[in-house]
Amino acid sequence: MTAGQIPPESAAGPGAVQLIGHTVFTPPAGIDFDTDADAGQALVEFAGRAIYRSWDKPIPATASNAGFLRHLIEVGHLSVLEHASATFLLQGIPRSVSHELLRHRHFSFSELSPRQPVSGAALPAALRADPELAELADTAVRRSEDSYREVLKALEAKASGAVQHKQARQAARALLPMSQPTDLVMTGNLRSWRHFVGMRATDPADVELRELAVEVLRQLQALAPNVFADFRISELADGSMLAASPHVRDA
Amino acid sequence: MTAGQIPPESAAGPGAVQLIGHTVFTPPAGIDFDTDADAGQALVEFAGRAIYRSWDKPIPATASNAGFLRHLIEVGHLSVLEHASATFLLQGIPRSVSHELLRHRHFSFSELSPRQPVSGAALPAALRADPELAELADTAVRRSEDSYREVLKALEAKASGAVQHKQARQAARALLPMSQPTDLVMTGNLRSWRHFVGMRATDPADVELRELAVEVLRQLQALAPNVFADFRISELADGSMLAASPHVRDA
């Protein structure tokens, strides 16, 4: 892909979401542990059982991986979820959304450099849905980009050396809009992802972030169904999606 | 101050920086500890001595607070600096700068809500310094604000209820520029502030953030001179400031 191009998927909504990394489990030698799940789910169960060396499973309700993890989540023993992690690539999301994501301090981020020129805008659905507003927004974005280019040209004409060219790009982007698209590689453990989904998939006010969080949840439910089984996805009156769990409390 | 107004200082540069919180020390009963500094500096020395219960000071080089803290910093025993913290109010900084600040995960932040309407722009010095560019930038910002208001009006006309009005403001701000001003209350311990200054006051490329970091350093040197004594502030060829210490290594 050429620098500056946004992948086509991102035009469709809150940005493309792809799972690109997760944890796998290698059972240790010398311990008689076995379970009916693998990868991160097996590692989490192993860690939970290691606390009491309870490798045998006398209680039917917690003998399966699903039952054991359900119990952990119900009693709030979430620290063992930290042993498994998941990494997402988020493409073409607005900088205003990545700004909110960066507040989640338990995650690790690699973001597209702000000095990297990216054309176009990741506009909210509310603007894209209405032809008149979309037209108005597109014009506004185009004008901002024109100003950016004009200012950048003037600054670069005076610049010499790599540092000054960086400074020029840094200064000119002050005129680009908040909806400027960015990419993010975002890694967190499953406890942090539960917290993230619990906070962000439920906030009715912030549509873009909520839709992103619901898509992340969908992919996490495919990756680790027993860790995210308590979340239910539903549709709001305006057609947007929301997810909630009885085991997630605010803050 | 009325909502939406930027304090006049912020017009002058990278935003106003004010120290609004710091740690004070209450000597504990029953321990014969005394030193020639107070507040956070005394607390840090106390914690450093508590590790060996070394309340007497047989070595002249580390008998003063300045000498003791210099030694800690030279040998890299920085964890004791975590006991003292400092809080800054940063007013009128561009959202693009607060975006970079949020990456520093060891700090605590309270930021002006993005749904709070703020007029004007916190433009980089490179744009403000040149009358033609300043004119061009001001026009671009004004146009973006006009688009913001037009879109907001259209969205609010269709909105009902508090949530939909929040959504309207959220969507419309996609058109505001990256230089939109914001305020930040930012708290960190002195180890984190040393790390922050070491990374940000030295990067030649990012002028706005560097000038902010140098101003933070100046105020930290007034608050806790013995903790920041090794940083030297100097002027670059372009008139901007930079700070560095022999005891700060990259990353």
Added chain:
Amino acid sequence: MTAGQIPPESAAGPGAVQLIGHTVFTPPAGIDFDTDADAGQALVEFAGRAIYRSWDKPIPATASNAGFLRHLIEVGHLSVLEHASATFLLQGIPRSVSHELLRHRHFSFSELSPRQPVSGAALPAALRADPELAELADTAVRRSEDSYREVLKALEAKASGAVQHKQARQAARALLPMSQPTDLVMTGNLRSWRHFVGMRATDPADVELRELAVEVLRQLQALAPNVFADFRISELADGSMLAASPHVRDA
């Protein structure tokens, strides 16, 4: 105080607890903010209001510092509590208790070096309360200390140089009991302290840690009553204390 001596208070129970550091507030210039509390409580309120620049106080229920902080805690908006911190000196606590404290990763710790010789033991109340058990425990501790000294003597006889003497002390302490006393300087922000108290002042099983957490809570309620007003301290059937809040949820 001479190295190796435990302050007399620590003989009485779970170790002496003293508040030795906290955050103070300096109102910034240029903002018309005033409140009826000071120090950390005022800083937290300031940060909470900065998010909306809501310096005027139209709603009576949140016009006072107590009312504003009560509201923050009720709605779970706890991140602003991170701007104020508190530091405790814990003296003469058992290493087994400091082991549990170290699990709280949001705190900063300076602990008495394990190579620092400390005599005596910080025994649990259950042992101290019964004369026969106390006698038995004292004998056991004395014997462990005798073994420690014998082994240390043998190792030091063979050691040469500072490193080998450190290694000798390190190896010999393998024989000292888990109740070996230690000191800890422990710093955290008020959000972390609420979380700590919420987890540790409520666990019926771990008496020593619970009593320590209740004493920490008492001193935090004196320091910042509006931040800890929702915690109630009560006495259990066995005479030990417990604290709980309706706003603290498990995990």
Added chain:
Amino acid sequence: MTAGQIPPESAAGPGAVQLIGHTVFTPPAGIDFDTDADAGQALVEFAGRAIYRSWDKPIPATASNAGFLRHLIEVGHLSVLEHASATFLLQGIPRSVSHELLRHRHFSFSELSPRQPVSGAALPAALRADPELAELADTAVRRSEDSYREVLKALEAKASGAVQHKQARQAARALLPMSQPTDLVMTGNLRSWRHFVGMRATDPADVELRELAVEVLRQLQALAPNVFADFRISELADGSMLAASPHVRDA
């Protein structure tokens, strides 16, 4: 394995070390990225390139995964290492060593419950190596365990209910030695593991922890050779191992 038994390997030294979890990489659709490594190493390279969307590799020195990661480490751009993690099971290590491990706050831990009865001791090599000291230590440990059992029996005779039995075990273990064995599941990202190895594999004073860190390094070098290539393992005069890297600075 029956509760209370230590696996035979742990008798041999600083405890058994086994890698039981790590990150794998799934290349995203729509991006033309390819490399000559897989799993965590590929994910780290992907994240590093995503910052500039630099999928093509014009510079030979950084065209291979080894070259790209070497460059990241040399320039100190370590945050991208956070996307890949590794989990170790540490069995039969002394509680005094797990105490030091818990200080590393960027890791996630699941430790064997202190209320879980474990017999035997994880004695330092310095004691095990000398027959007379080993005999002396074994006697001391046996005596401590006798006292533990005697006190536990007396406390349990008076206890009623699950909570009081937990309290009895909690109190009695005050008499067990610091060398009491424990197990730990320890997860961290590769940046944290580099920091851990850099601090702990180099400290001449703490032999047990150093040997553990060197063994962790060996397994990390097998898992992700390009991330740990700069560490060299060497033997000290006393036969113990040490590891160091020119790119790791103290603290």
